[in-house]
């Protein structure tokens with residue numbers, strides 16, 4: 001048993017969940033999660049992951065805090081304007097759980113550094129909302145054969161799925177062409193809703209319950225409060241994973 005009495009007390013309510021006993025909790029403690037982006041989705045999901053006992057999180061974001069992000073990126077305050085998001089996020093997240101490690105890097109994710117940045121992690125989470133960078137992250141998921149929890153929000157619409165080369169589709173199987181340009185319109189809680197769902201899926205995967213959204217895209221319509229879903233399949237002609245057939249684990 002690697003959990004201390006204080007941890008058993010801290011997590012006692014989630015330990016009571018069916019399928020979420022001490023074994024799952026120990027798995028969470030050993031989990032290393034990479035989060036691309038430190039914006040609205042990440043503000044919600046990182047707090048939940050650390051509070052739930054995930055052992056190590058690395059967040060990467062190269063931007064600075066601007067006034068128009070404060071309404072939905074809950075890491076940041078007025079006093080943080082113009083400061084690096086990564087530094088602030090790290091400082092705030094370190095207060096969440098003394099049993100977890102947090103590292104935030106102020107860096108742009110590029111073709112050149114992505115494999116090094118994601119090396120040694122068990123799970124990738126995409127909060128980027130930027131297709132060129134998402135494609136770069138997808139390459140790391142293929143190379144390291146890691147699950148990649150993808151979410152995007154725009155206006156009152158959100159989508160969420162888990163890509164896992166070797167087990168299911170990758171980003172480019174689902175989007176061979178870039179999705180329509182993001183209008184940047186957004187109601188703040190949409191980030192919290194989708195980010196929280198990403199955290200749920202991450203805890204399932206890292207806790208050993210397996211992904212709920214492999215091959216399924218969950219769509220949330222915030223205008224009418226409706227969930228819908230869309231089936232996703234591996235594309236045997238995918239330019240990125242080549243259908244993943246050779247990666248079957």
Ligand SMILES: [Zn+2]
Nearest residue numbers: 170173238241
């Ligand atoms: Zn693919």
